[in-house]
Amino acid sequence: MTEPWNAEEKDALRALAAEEPAPFGAEEATVAALRREGLLRRPRARVVLAAAAGLALFASGALVQQRAGFLSAPPDGRPRFLLLLYADGSAAVASKEPTGTRIREYRAWAEHLSEAGHLVEAEKLAPAAYSLGGPAEPEAGDDVLSGFFLIAASDLAEAKILASRSPHLRHGGRVVVRPVERTSNSR
Amino acid sequence: MEAFQPSDRELVRRFVERGDEAAFRTLYRRHTPAMHALLRRLLDPDEAEDVLQESWLRAARGVRSFRGESALRTWLLGIALNRVREVLRSRGRWDGPVPKESAWRPEPGRALDLRSAVDRLPAGYRAVLMLHDAWGYTHAEVARLLGVEEGTSKSQLWHARRAVRAWLTDGEERR
Numbered sequence: 001m002t003e004p005w006n007a008e009e010k011d012a013l014r015a016l017a018a019e020e021p022a023p024f025g026a027e028e029a030t031v032a033a034l035r036r037e038g039l040l041r042r043p044r045a046r047v048v049l050a051a052a053a054g055l056a057l058f059a060s061g062a063l064v065q066q067r068a069g070f071l072s073a074p075p076d077g078r079p080r081f082l083l084l085l086y087a088d089g090s091a092a093v094a095s096k097e098p099t100g101t102r103i104r105e106y107r108a109w110a111e112h113l114s115e116a117g118h119l120v121e122a123e124k125l126a127p128a129a130y131s132l133g134g135p136a137e138p139e140a141g142d143d144v145l146s147g148f149f150l151i152a153a154s155d156l157a158e159a160k161i162l163a164s165r166s167p168h169l170r171h172g173g174r175v176v177v178r179p180v181e182r183t184s185n186s187r
Numbered sequence: 188m189e190a191f192q193p194s195d196r197e198l199v200r201r202f203v204e205r206g207d208e209a210a211f212r213t214l215y216r217r218h219t220p221a222m223h224a225l226l227r228r229l230l231d232p233d234e235a236e237d238v239l240q241e242s243w244l245r246a247a248r249g250v251r252s253f254r255g256e257s258a259l260r261t262w263l264l265g266i267a268l269n270r271v272r273e274v275l276r277s278r279g280r281w282d283g284p285v286p287k288e289s290a291w292r293p294e295p296g297r298a299l300d301l302r303s304a305v306d307r308l309p310a311g312y313r314a315v316l317m318l319h320d321a322w323g324y325t326h327a328e329v330a331r332l333l334g335v336e337e338g339t340s341k342s343q344l345w346h347a348r349r350a351v352r353a354w355l356t357d358g359e360e361r362r
Binding site: 004005009012013014015016017018019020021022023026027029030031033034035037038039040041077078117154 | 192205206207208211212213215216219220221223224227228232235236239240243244247248300301302305317320321322348352355
């Protein structure tokens with residue numbers, strides 16, 4: 001039997017069949033619809049203390065601590081990424097926004113990460129740092145690591161997009177995205 | 188070493204028995220890319236998104252009746268194709284007339300690339316060609332997915348290939 005397609009055409013057909021990621025927001029819309037129909041029950045996941053990680057970053061020293069509970073993304077095999085939030089340690093940078101506004105912004109971002117099934121863990125770090133090996137303390141003016149978010153995302157590109165929406169960037173901070181290396185112990 | 192991935196069967200069980208949202212999300216992420224790819228070949232982007240959601244809602248409501256006779260993905264694609272047929276038939280865009288010879292004649296100097304040629308097919312023919320030649324489903328599986336006889340699948344595939352070939356070659360004989 002004569003083959004209907006040559007090699008190049010077969011490749012082109014396979015390209016047409018290449019998988020397409022879900023449209024943005026499609027998963028959440030579907031999950032929301034199923035919840036309304038009572039077909040889904042939220043997982044009994046760990047409650048993660050979030051938002052507080054982002055709130056200690058203002059060089060003005062307004063270390064507002066707000067404990068808020070957010071549902072943690074269940075282990076589902078997606079890659080994990082660590083978002084490291086740095087602030088300028090010189091205390092020279094301070095957002096002009098009122099504290100309440102900043103709190104709401106960070107909370108909204110953390111809520112979105114949680115609701116969208118990305119947030120795994122988040123913590124605020126205390127100012128004190130104890131270094132074993134190397135410089136004892138960060139030099140004045142260096143970035144200060146003041147919190148982290150561990151998220152699950154489809155890939156690095158998605159992780160970067162999620163990180164880019166952090167209000168931390170708007171308030172003069174820096175967010176470093178680090179892929180978590182998968183090991184046999186990874187969840 | 189890959190992290191442990193629950194099987195479709197296990198995830199469906201968790202969803203059916205406990206309404207396990209995490210299980211549903213895993214199924215969604217596992218199978219949506221394939222479903223969406225098929226829908227995008229048959230519908231415009233907005234239609235594809237709507238049908239994707241409608242398909243998942245139908246699947247979630249009806250998964251208790253899924254007996255595992257086929258792979259879960261095949262079952263999900265069948266639901267999506269049912270919805271596509273409903274949408275396109277209501278607009279007269281699924282069953283194109285059986286093409287007459289003249290309708291398939293290539294336009295001089297206008298050879299198409301394969302994507303454009305496939306997209307030019309009526310949706311029903313396009314679905315058969317994609318399912319069989321791109322995704323590798325047998326005629327028996329295509330027939331079940333589209334709710335047609337196996338002979339219809341073979342006939343439509345023959346016509347689809349012939350038309351695409353004509354548009355690709357711009358009238359030149361295929362060696």
